[in-house]
Amino acid sequence: MPQKDGKSKRQQIREKRRRERQRGRLVSIGLIAIGAVILAGLFIYPNLKPVEFVAITPGAYPQADMNTMGDPNAPVKLEVWEDFQCPACKNFSSNTEPLLIENYVATGKVYYVLHHFPFIDDGATGRESDQAANASMCAAEQGHFWNYKEILAANWDGENLGSFTDRRLTAFADSLGLDMGRFRRCFDANTYKDQIEQDYNDGLALGVHSTPSIFVDGVFVEYPGDPRLVPAYEHIAAAIEAALAALDQ
Numbered sequence: 001m002p003q004k005d006g007k008s009k010r011q012q013i014r015e016k017r018r019r020e021r022q023r024g025r026l027v028s029i030g031l032i033a034i035g036a037v038i039l040a041g042l043f044i045y046p047n048l049k050p051v052e053f054v055a056i057t058p059g060a061y062p063q064a065d066m067n068t069m070g071d072p073n074a075p076v077k078l079e080v081w082e083d084f085q086c087p088a089c090k091n092f093s094s095n096t097e098p099l100l101i102e103n104y105v106a107t108g109k110v111y112y113v114l115h116h117f118p119f120i121d122d123g124a125t126g127r128e129s130d131q132a133a134n135a136s137m138c139a140a141e142q143g144h145f146w147n148y149k150e151i152l153a154a155n156w157d158g159e160n161l162g163s164f165t166d167r168r169l170t171a172f173a174d175s176l177g178l179d180m181g182r183f184r185r186c187f188d189a190n191t192y193k194d195q196i197e198q199d200y201n202d203g204l205a206l207g208v209h210s211t212p213s214i215f216v217d218g219v220f221v222e223y224p225g226d227p228r229l230v231p232a233y234e235h236i237a238a239a240i241e242a243a244l245a246a247l248d249q
Helices: 002-048 087-105 128-140 145-154 166-175 180-189 193-206 233-248
Strands: 076-082 110-116 213-216
Touching: 076 087, 076 233, 087 110, 087 145, 087 233, 110 193, 128 145, 128 166, 128 180, 128 193, 145 166, 166 180, 193 213, 213 233
Parallel strands: 076 110
Antiparallel strands: 076 213
């Protein structure tokens, strides 16, 4: 009988140890599961949280057609090469462009063409310039290129810092009331990739190496005394007036 009792105690000890090991395994599994949930949340939440951005009130642009504006038969042609991530392009879009539209495009004197020159992207930092150009052309397909360009300028916050992620670019389009099914199909397929690349190559052929680069009737407009600076409104207006005057001679 004593042997029997001793054996029973050993069994109890083994059973206790077995339960402790099992409890330890369950705790470990629980901690791993909690860690996995936390990691998943870190990756998933940024894609679920609302996109915050500066909305705009869509305005009217005279005779807008895709990435062009104004009368195609206007006496002077203004062409601008831009990268939407470029800080100088933001300044041009916000301050200089509206004056050019008001004084020359809306009055029938200038036909305005915006060309893409997405050079800020590189393999290491991202593709925000390319995707912003892609999105703008998909908005153009629905008649909202210039409004989309305006909302890009309003929401620029630095180069390759996330201002123009795919989620934000899509949210911009939605805020303009675009057909989102059509926009997403265009955006996902990068439908205008060839046109954007052609713009870029045409710019290179003309000597474009920074943005915005501005041409009036094919002649590069420089900042007087320092070609490294972006021409102000008065410099571009002077070039347009000179081109108009030449036509009258």
